[in-house]
Amino acid sequence: MGVTLKELASTLGLSPTTVSRALNGYPEVNARTRQRVQDAARAANYHPNIRAKSLATGQSRAIGHVIPISTSHEIVNPIFADFIAGAGESYSRAGYDMVLSVVPDAEEEAAYRNLVARGSVDGIMVHGPRLQDSRIPLLRDLGVPFMVHGRSSGVSAPYSWLDINNRRSFRRATEFLLDLGHTRIALVNGLETMDFAMRRRLGYLDALQEAGITPDPALMHTAEMTEPFGHDAGRALLALADPPSAFLASSMIVAYGLRRALTDAGLRLGRDVSVIVHDDDLSYMPNGLDVPQFTATCSSVREAGRKAAEMLLALVRDPDQPPLTLLMETQLVLGDSTGRNRT
Numbered sequence: 471m472g473v474t475l476k477e478l479a480s481t482l483g484l485s486p487t488t489v490s491r492a493l494n495g496y497p498e499v500n501a502r503t504r505q506r507v508q509d510a511a512r513a514a515n516y517h518p519n520i521r522a523k524s525l526a527t528g529q530s531r532a533i534g535h536v537i538p539i540s541t542s543h544e545i546v547n548p549i550f551a552d553f554i555a556g557a558g559e560s561y562s563r564a565g566y567d568m569v570l571s572v573v574p575d576a577e578e579e580a581a582y583r584n585l586v587a588r589g590s591v592d593g594i595m596v597h598g599p600r601l602q603d604s605r606i607p608l609l610r611d612l613g614v615p616f617m618v619h620g621r622s623s624g625v626s627a628p629y630s631w632l633d634i635n636n637r638r639s640f641r642r643a644t645e646f647l648l649d650l651g652h653t654r655i656a657l658v659n660g661l662e663t664m665d666f667a668m669r670r671r672l673g674y675l676d677a678l679q680e681a682g683i684t685p686d687p688a689l690m691h692t693a694e695m696t697e698p699f700g701h702d703a704g705r706a707l708l709a710l711a712d713p714p715s716a717f718l719a720s721s722m723i724v725a726y727g728l729r730r731a732l733t734d735a736g737l738r739l740g741r742d743v744s745v746i747v748h749d750d751d752l753s754y755m756p757n758g759l760d761v762p763q764f765t766a767t768c769s770s771v772r773e774a775g776r777k778a779a780e781m782l783l784a785l786v787r788d789p790d791q792p793p794l795t796l797l798m799e800t801q802l803v804l805g806d807s808t809g810r811n812r813t
Contacts, residue, residue, distance in 0.1 A: 473514045482510055532567040533782060534591035536582055538575045549750050549771050553619065556775025564783050579608060586612045593786045595619065595778065599665050615785035617778050622665050630785060630793040632778040636666045639767040639800040640673030643718055643746045646802065648681050651811035652716035652744060656689040658703045658728060660720045670720060689714055700727025708735050715811050716744040725764055744808040762805030769800045
């Protein structure tokens, strides 16, 4: 059984205030004393009373996540579960809880205001940023530490974010298909009011322009990333007079629908048609086992959740520091779904 703070302080011959400050990393406690206190705490199996600590510091020891329920949002996606799992690991290690508020779209702004007004959370994680996202200036005005998973084009004032390099990722994927001899390349993208999808389209267009290829609007489809969307977009694209020989799919879920459309048409992946997918490396939806089924631009959502949570906790500990940002690169992994253009 562990000891109390008062008992630990008595054993060390220090005041409870000094022991508390040493355990919480206050700079006025010298390094030697801090190390002595930390060593004694470990040896005595001391664990702080989180509720008492919250009352003493005025902090809730919780991080808020507000989730809109409308299906018009890309957040209605299994990617969210892996991000939350990664973030939860970081919160738990630091002694923080997670507060999830699921609200109708129209009440999203009120939910942020209520969380801050009630003191329910010490920081907020923002999901699914849109172009010119109004939540960012709102949270800045509310004065709460916050971190955005992604970025929002059109917001000029600095803010904290973690994102993958979507534009470079899809430029690289398009260039790979061009190198295989494909010139009719379709883009089956997410909702382009979402920042990540807009950046992916720009990367695709960058590569086509560099290759001297005029983009064909008929080859670009955009909608919420679902399996039926991938299937319907695939059917429509294959029905064109001059169909694509290669596809870029913005998620693994979309790619499953696209594969179904290709199978229905009697086409074989990697031989008759090529597909590159963005794979968010989901723990419960692997891209094959021994050999990847799709060539993919890969990123770990779980790792993004861990890192974003760590960055947000750093902002909570020091709200006056400049915004923190991290741009993660994707990895292009070769699978069975790509091959040279045979047309």
